[in-house]
Amino acid sequence: xxxxxxxxxxxxxxxxxxxxxxxxxxxxxxxxxxxxxxxxxxxxxxxxxxxxxxxxxxxxxxxxxxxxxxxxxxxxxxxxxxxxxxxxxxxxxxxxxxxxxxxxxxxxxxxxxxxxxxxxxxxxxxxxxxxxxxxxxxxxxxxxxxxxxxxxxxxxxxxxxxxxxxxxxxxxxxxxxxxxxxxxxxxxxxxxxxxxxxxxxxxxxxxxxxxxxxxxxxxxxxxxxxxxxxxxxxxxxxxxxxxxxxxxxxxxxxxxxxxxxxxxxxxxxxxxxxxxxxxxxxxxxxxxxxxxxxxxxxxxxxxxxxxxxxxxxxxxxxxxxxxxxxxxxxxxxxxxxxxxxxxxxx
Numbered sequence: 001x002x003x004x005x006x007x008x009x010x011x012x013x014x015x016x017x018x019x020x021x022x023x024x025x026x027x028x029x030x031x032x033x034x035x036x037x038x039x040x041x042x043x044x045x046x047x048x049x050x051x052x053x054x055x056x057x058x059x060x061x062x063x064x065x066x067x068x069x070x071x072x073x074x075x076x077x078x079x080x081x082x083x084x085x086x087x088x089x090x091x092x093x094x095x096x097x098x099x100x101x102x103x104x105x106x107x108x109x110x111x112x113x114x115x116x117x118x119x120x121x122x123x124x125x126x127x128x129x130x131x132x133x134x135x136x137x138x139x140x141x142x143x144x145x146x147x148x149x150x151x152x153x154x155x156x157x158x159x160x161x162x163x164x165x166x167x168x169x170x171x172x173x174x175x176x177x178x179x180x181x182x183x184x185x186x187x188x189x190x191x192x193x194x195x196x197x198x199x200x201x202x203x204x205x206x207x208x209x210x211x212x213x214x215x216x217x218x219x220x221x222x223x224x225x226x227x228x229x230x231x232x233x234x235x236x237x238x239x240x241x242x243x244x245x246x247x248x249x250x251x252x253x254x255x256x257x258x259x260x261x262x263x264x265x266x267x268x269x270x271x272x273x274x275x276x277x278x279x280x281x282x283x284x285x286x287x288x289x290x291x292x293x294x295x296x297x298x299x300x301x302x303x304x305x306x307x308x309x310x311x312x313x314x315x316x317x318x319x320x321x322x323x324x325x326x327x328x329x330x331x332x333x334x335x336x337x338x339x340x341x342x343x344x345x346x
Contacts, residue, residue, distance in 0.1 A: 067158055067169050091142060091162040096135040097149050097171045100252030105170075107134040109224075110151050117144040117159065151175060152224025153213055176249045179222045181258040182234055184331045190236055190261065192218035194305065197259075199223060200231040202246070227251045234259040237305025239295045262308040265333040267301055270315040270322060272340050279340070283316040289325075313338060 115125040154175030182195035197217040200210035241263035269278040278300040321344040
């Protein structure tokens with residue numbers, strides 16, 4: 001049995017200037033500042049250095065430079081000096097991030113992690129400093145570092161050799177976002193209580209499985225992702241109303257996608273006569289026309305969301321089986337009654 005759906009997409013520019021909570025749509029004519037402002041206050045870069053991250057969790061191969069050639073005006077702030085001995089021998093590093101080359105700088109939601117390039121005895125990279133928010137300023141001992149920039153599920157890793165000078169870098173994440181929605185064919189919106197999404201990468205691992213990026217995403221939730229193509233799985237209910245589609249995320253843009261399900265909510269009842277009272281202590285099996293089990297349950301009123309199509313249901317009560325066939329029409333939620341006169345011969 002197959003379920004059909006329509007997957008509608010739209011794309012809009014993202015404004016990093018108002019990303020205090022999530023990506024938002026911005027008009028194409030929006031003016032973008034050529035250079036970011038130097039922040040009035042700096043995040044505290046003195047994070048504990050005892051945290052470690054396995055190398056394979058940080059890098060997928062060698063770092064690919066996402067540093068922009070755009071110059072960022074920056075002068076180290078006096079408040080960033082801690083007065084510790086040797087402070088003036090450190091390099092001053094100022095970092096900002098953009099979703100796309102030439103796009104606005106991100107003012108919030110960015111996580112910066114600075115790692116030493118040389119693994120320790122456990123094969124892990126030592127976390128030297130962190131910062132959360134928009135831009136960030138660090139004081140670092142001279143040496144080589146890996147700078148990991150995360151924005152939601154989007155991220156980039158850059159390598160930088162720091163001396164005793166002043167450095168300012170712009171990280172171009174080459175990322176965008178997707179906002180997913182789910183509906184029935186009659187444009188009836190499906191809320192987060194019944195519809196969820198899983199987002200996968202396009203590549204398969206050695207077990208033949210796609211890499212899971214994020215799961216259990218509700219409708220209208222904005223997910224930040226690196227630019228590229230992703231495989232989206234939409235689930236309506238918990239049984240077989242599942243729709244799959246591929247979606248493209250563009251740098252600096254928010255892509256809206258609506259999945260249209262063909263399904264309905266079905267309640268089962270075992271009754272002595274049409275419209276009668278449901279009989280308790282009943283076990284249920286819903287089958288495809290070929291006899292494959294779709295879902296099983298027990299109780300007087302089991303309720304499922306089923307994909308549109310043909311089914312057979314078997315009700316078991318006090319050692320006796322009853323059955324009937326029924327059809328699920330998309331968008332037509334209803335009760336399906338099984339009569340005790342429809343006994344299945346043993």
